[in-house]
Amino acid sequence: MQNESKIDPKIIEEMLKFSKNVIEAPKLVSAPDEISLEVTSHDVVQEMDKTRLLHYEPLTDKQHKTPLLISYALINRFHILDIHPEKSWVRNLLQQGFDVYMLDWGTPTSMDKYLDFDDYVNGYLDTYVEHVKNESSTEKISLQGYCTGATIATAYTTLHPESVKNYIATAPVIDGWRDTTVISNLAKHMDVDKMVDVVGNMPPEFMYYCFSVLKPFEQGIEKYVNFFKNIENKKFVDSFLRVEKWLGDTPPIPGELFKQWIKDIYQDNLLIQNKMYVGGQLIDLKKIDMPMFTQVAVGDHLVSPECSMPLHYAVGSEDKTLRMYPTGHVGMIASSISQKKVLPELGKWLLERS
Amino acid sequence: MHLMSSKPQALNSIGPMRAFASNSKKVSTELIEINELLMGFNQYYSEYYKQLSDTWAVAQKKVNQKAPEVPQDVEQIDSFKRIWIDIFDNDFTELFDSQKFGENYGNLVSKELELTKHWNNITNVILQSVNLPSKEEIDEVYKEIHSLKKRVGKLELELKKREIKKNAK
Numbered sequence: 442m443q444n445e446s447k448i449d450p451k452i453i454e455e456m457l458k459f460s461k462n463v464i465e466a467p468k469l470v471s472a473p474d475e476i477s478l479e480v481t482s483h484d485v486v487q488e489m490d491k492t493r494l495l496h497y498e499p500l501t502d503k504q505h506k507t508p509l510l511i512s513y514a515l516i517n518r519f520h521i522l523d524i525h526p527e528k529s530w531v532r533n534l535l536q537q538g539f540d541v542y543m544l545d546w547g548t549p550t551s552m553d554k555y556l557d558f559d560d561y562v563n564g565y566l567d568t569y570v571e572h573v574k575n576e577s578s579t580e581k582i583s584l585q586g587y588c589t590g591a592t593i594a595t596a597y598t599t600l601h602p603e604s605v606k607n608y609i610a611t612a613p614v615i616d617g618w619r620d621t622t623v624i625s626n627l628a629k630h631m632d633v634d635k636m637v638d639v640v641g642n643m644p645p646e647f648m649y650y651c652f653s654v655l656k657p658f659e660q661g662i663e664k665y666v667n668f669f670k671n672i673e674n675k676k677f678v679d680s681f682l683r684v685e686k687w688l689g690d691t692p693p694i695p696g697e698l699f700k701q702w703i704k705d706i707y708q709d710n711l712l713i714q715n716k717m718y719v720g721g722q723l724i725d726l727k728k729i730d731m732p733m734f735t736q737v738a739v740g741d742h743l744v745s746p747e748c749s750m751p752l753h754y755a756v757g758s759e760d761k762t763l764r765m766y767p768t769g770h771v772g773m774i775a776s777s778i779s780q781k782k783v784l785p786e787l788g789k790w791l792l793e794r795s
Numbered sequence: 796m797h798l799m800s801s802k803p804q805a806l807n808s809i810g811p812m813r814a815f816a817s818n819s820k821k822v823s824t825e826l827i828e829i830n831e832l833l834m835g836f837n838q839y840y841s842e843y844y845k846q847l848s849d850t851w852a853v854a855q856k857k858v859n860q861k862a863p864e865v866p867q868d869v870e871q872i873d874s875f876k877r878i879w880i881d882i883f884d885n886d887f888t889e890l891f892d893s894q895k896f897g898e899n900y901g902n903l904v905s906k907e908l909e910l911t912k913h914w915n916n917i918t919n920v921i922l923q924s925v926n927l928p929s930k931e932e933i934d935e936v937y938k939e940i941h942s943l944k945k946r947v948g949k950l951e952l953e954l955k956k957r958e959i960k961k962n963a964k
Contacts, residue, residue, distance in 0.1 A: 449868035554934075555941035564948065623891040630901030632908070639908045639915065641934075654891045658883045663876075 478520035491547030514588035556695035559720030581606035617707035620748035628707035642693035
C-alpha cells in the first residue's frame with residue numbers, strides 16, 4: 442500500500458490525456474490525401490518520359506539574371522523543398538528574387554529499369570538545363586543538387602561546365618568509403634547485380650527498411666508520442682503530417698542507375714577518385730572550376746559530412762565555400778534553421794555571383 | 796478410335812495443359828531448389844533476429860544500470876524515457892553499422908532474391924503454358940525500347956545541331 446501512495450497522480454492524468462488524444466486523433470487529423478504538398482505556384486514547362494521541369498512563379502517584381510535549377514534527390518519527392526509556406530526552400534529563394542526551376546524525376550516503372558546515370562546526366566538534366574538557358578536567354582545557369590541529386594548534378598557539372606555558372610552541392614553523396622551512416626554499411630554489403638537482375642528497379646519498400654534502421658527508437662516511438670501529445674496543436678499537426686506524407690512517398694529507383702550508384706559510389710568509391718564513367722566519359726572533379734558552394738549538416742545521419750565534404754577539396758574551383766550547419770539532412774532544407782541561417786547565406790553567396 | 800484412346804495426351808496436344816505438363820519437371824526442380832535455399836535463408840534470418848534480440852538485451856541492461864529506480868512522477872518518466880531511447884538508439888545504430896550485421900543482412904537479402912528468382916522461374920513456366928511472354932522476354936523488349944529511345948535522342952540532337960549550323964550560314 443505504501444508503494445502505491447508514492448505514485449504521482451499526474452502520471453495517471455498524463456496517461457489518461459494521452460489515451461484521450463489517441464482516441465480523438467481521427468477527428469482532428471486530416472487524411473493523407475487531403476493534404477496537398479504543392480505549396481508554391483508553378484508551371485510544368487517541359488516533360489520528358491516520366492520526368493518534369495517545374496518553373497515557379499516569381500514573388501518579386503524583379504529577378505536576378507541567372508536562373509537556378511534544382512536537381513532534387515532520387516529518394517522521396519521534391520516536395521520537401523516546398524513542404525510548408527514557412528519552411529519552403531523554394532519560396533525563400535523566390536522571395537530573395539531568384540528565378541527558380543525544379544527537376545521532378547517522377548515515378549519510374551518496370552519499363553524504366555534500363556535507365557542509367559547517362560540517361561539522368563546527359564539525357565534529362567542536360568535537356569532541362571538547355572530549356573532553362575533558352576527560356577531565360579542566358580548562356581549559363583546556377584545549378585543546385587541535393588543529396589543523390591547532387592551526385593547527378595556533380596557528374597553533369599564536370600561534363601558540361603560551360604553551362605554552369607555557379608554550382609551548389611547540398612549534402613552531396615560523394616565519398617562512399619568515408620560515409621559513416623548505416624545506409625552506407627548496408628550498401629557496401631549488397632549484391633546489387635542480383636537485386637537488379639531479380640527485381641528490376643530498387644523497390645520503395647527497401648528504402649523504407651533503410652529509413653526504419655535510422656535512429657529507430659527516436660523516429661519509431663518518440664516522434665509518434667510527441668505527435669499524439671500535440672494533437673490539439675494545429676500548426677504542429679499540419680507540419681508533422683506534411684513531412685510524414687512526404688516520407689511515405691518514395692518512388693522506385695531505375696535498376697541500372699541504382700546498380701551504378703551503389704557500385705561506383707559506395708562499393709568501389711570511383712567518383713571521388715576521378716575514376717567514374719558516365720556515358721563513356723570520365724567524371725573528373727577537377728573540371729568543376731566555377732564558383733562552388735557546399736552545404737553540409739553536422740547531424741546528417743543519411744549522408745554523413747565525411748561523405749560530402751571531400752567534394753569541396755576535390756574540385757578545381759578557386760572560388761569555393763564550405764558551410765557546416767548544426768542540423769540534420771532534412772533540417773538543412775526544411776526547418777527554421779534553413780530559413781534563418783542556411784538560405785540567407787546561400788542567397789547572399791548566389792546574389793554576389795548572379 | 797484405337798489411336799485416340801491409346802494416346803490420351805494427343806487430345807490436348809496444343810492446349811495449355813500439355814505445355815504445362817511438359818514443363819512440370821522444371822517446376823519440380825525449382826521447388827526442390829527452393830526447399831534447399833530455404834535452409835540457408837532461415838540460417839541468416841535466425842541470425843538477424845538473434846543480433847536484434849542480443850542488442851536489445853544488452854541495451855536493456857544498460858538502461859537498468861543507469862536508471863534503477865522505478866519512475867514515480869512525470870519528470871522521472873520523461874527522463875527515464877530519454878535514457879531508454881538514447882541507449883537503445885546508440886546500441887542499435889552501432890549494430891546496424893557493424894560488419895557482422897551488414898554481412899548477415901546482405902546474405903539474407905541475397906538468399907531472398909534467389910528465392911524470388913526461383914519463384915520467377917516457376918511463374919515463367921506458367922506464363923509460357925498460356926503463350927504469354929516470360930520475364931526475360933519482356934526485359935528484352937524494355938532493353939530494346941531503352942536503346943531505341945537513346946538512339947532517337949542522339950539523332951534528334953544531331954539534327955538540331957545541323958539545323959543550327961545551316962541557319963547560321
